[in-house]
Amino acid sequence: MMVSGRRLGIVAALALTGFLLGSIWYWDSSEPTVEWSVSSGAVGSKTRINLMIQDEGRGLRSVELALLQSGNRQNLVSEIYAPTWFWQQGEQQRSIGFSAETSVSEGALSEGELWLEVTARDQPNWWLWSRETFERRTFILDLTPPQIEVLSGQHYIRQGGSEAIRYRVSEDTVASGVQVGERFFRGAALSEQGMKGSLCLFALGHDQSSETSMWLWAEDAAGNRSRVSFWKKAFPVHFRSRRIPLSAPFIDKVVMEISDRTKPFVREETPLETFLKINGQLRQINHQQIEKISRDSIPRLLWDQAFLQLSNSQVESAFADHRDYYYQDKKVDEQTHLGFDLASVANSPVECGNDGIVIYADYLGIYGNCVLVDHGLGLLSLYGHLSQIEVQKGQPVERGQTLGRTGQTGLAGGDHLHFSIFLQGVQVNPLEWWDPRWVELHVLSKADTN
Numbered sequence: 001m002m003v004s005g006r007r008l009g010i011v012a013a014l015a016l017t018g019f020l021l022g023s024i025w026y027w028d029s030s031e032p033t034v035e036w037s038v039s040s041g042a043v044g045s046k047t048r049i050n051l052m053i054q055d056e057g058r059g060l061r062s063v064e065l066a067l068l069q070s071g072n073r074q075n076l077v078s079e080i081y082a083p084t085w086f087w088q089q090g091e092q093q094r095s096i097g098f099s100a101e102t103s104v105s106e107g108a109l110s111e112g113e114l115w116l117e118v119t120a121r122d123q124p125n126w127w128l129w130s131r132e133t134f135e136r137r138t139f140i141l142d143l144t145p146p147q148i149e150v151l152s153g154q155h156y157i158r159q160g161g162s163e164a165i166r167y168r169v170s171e172d173t174v175a176s177g178v179q180v181g182e183r184f185f186r187g188a189a190l191s192e193q194g195m196k197g198s199l200c201l202f203a204l205g206h207d208q209s210s211e212t213s214m215w216l217w218a219e220d221a222a223g224n225r226s227r228v229s230f231w232k233k234a235f236p237v238h239f240r241s242r243r244i245p246l247s248a249p250f251i252d253k254v255v256m257e258i259s260d261r262t263k264p265f266v267r268e269e270t271p272l273e274t275f276l277k278i279n280g281q282l283r284q285i286n287h288q289q290i291e292k293i294s295r296d297s298i299p300r301l302l303w304d305q306a307f308l309q310l311s312n313s314q315v316e317s318a319f320a321d322h323r324d325y326y327y328q329d330k331k332v333d334e335q336t337h338l339g340f341d342l343a344s345v346a347n348s349p350v351e352c353g354n355d356g357i358v359i360y361a362d363y364l365g366i367y368g369n370c371v372l373v374d375h376g377l378g379l380l381s382l383y384g385h386l387s388q389i390e391v392q393k394g395q396p397v398e399r400g401q402t403l404g405r406t407g408q409t410g411l412a413g414g415d416h417l418h419f420s421i422f423l424q425g426v427q428v429n430p431l432e433w434w435d436p437r438w439v440e441l442h443v444l445s446k447a448d449t450n
């Protein structure tokens with residue numbers, strides 16, 4: 001039987017419509033995209049450059065990555081993916097990591113400019129059209145670590161104490177400082193030109209042994225690091241122990257105030273358990289907060305004489321007291337109290353220890369109402385338990401200027417000032433910073449830029 005012409009026309013029209021719809025559907029108008037984790041600049045042999053190649057349409061058909069240096073071309077990746085049917089989706093993404101390390105060790109790469117070229121093609125559409133993306137990036141391979149020269153001669157440091165070192169680094173250095181065991185301290189250039197060298201204040205924690213290794217390090221933009229040792233002598237210090245009796249009213253006062261003013265804070269079942277949480281966990285959190293705040297410290301010394309001790313004050317604690325806490329004659333906790341408790345008349349004015357800039361002025365957990373002053377190079381002084389704060393964050397302050405009034409906010413049993421000095425988050429002995437001779441010998445003489 002013959003198919004009528006009219007019917008044939010309908011079939012042809014339907015087929016054409018289907019074909020057109022299909023063409024639009026499978027057109028794939030997107031070309032592959034390439035994302036670079038590092039897209040230019042200095043790279044070291046260990047710098048990892050990650051490429052993310054994606055195609056949102058029908059998927060990737062092929063990916064090539066080539067490395068070029070002084071006329072040599074090396075294919076790093078050359079992949080072709082299986083063709084797909086129109087209703088299928090191919091490889092959507094491919095990530096490739098590159099570091100010069102292997103090529104450098106094989107002698108195939110040397111310092112200087114290099115190029116990475118990526119070519120990505122997507123799966124052809126219904127018309128067998130395929131889209132191609134080509135990108136080329138220039139990098140500078142730097143394999144030379146920065147140079148370091150120590151300028152200051154002697155470095156004496158006590159457990160829980162501070163020290164300064166003066167040194168010079170080559171111009172491509174982006175970061176440098178002193179490593180003390182696990183901790184590192186960042187130094188800063190004394191002048192813009194770098195001719196006068198850099199200064200780094202560093203500390204040996206009260207919790208680190210006098211045998212702790214220390215060295216000076218410098219890093220360039222490509223991540224090359226160098227380290228040198230310097231002359232030093234470290235002294236162990238004996239810290240005393242104290243017994244602190246806890247009374248129920250004291251616990252109640254501390255728990256109520258601190259848990260109300262600290263957000264977020266979850267109370268434990270009993271006041272004693274909540275107190276122990278404040279004395280342990282919150283103490284640690286507060287110190288982490290201070291370390292974080294100190295990262296905004298201005299990278300130069302903001303003062304030129306020794307720190308001032310609160311006038312007419314009596315020192316009620318040694319720098320690092322090991323404290324055993326007793327409740328109803330039972331030992332319930334132990335902590336190291338770092339800093340000084342200075343007692344005077346209640347509501348006494350609190351004088352700023354040295355010139356600087358207020359970097360924090362608010363409630364801070366165990367320290368209650370608290371002011372932190374930045375003295376530069378990561379050196380911060382802390383004034384805690386205040387009844388009143390009379391300065392604002394960002395305000396420049398001078399040695400002896402009133403910051404607020406003493407009180408008993410936070411973890412305090414009576415009206416007193418808690419004074420601490422932090423060096424890049426590590427608590428150090430303020431006695432050294434109060435001593436004009438020590439300050440001159442250990443810091444100012446080394447910072448002198450004349």
Ligand SMILES: [Zn+2]
Nearest residue numbers: 339340341418
């Ligand atoms: Zn204290």
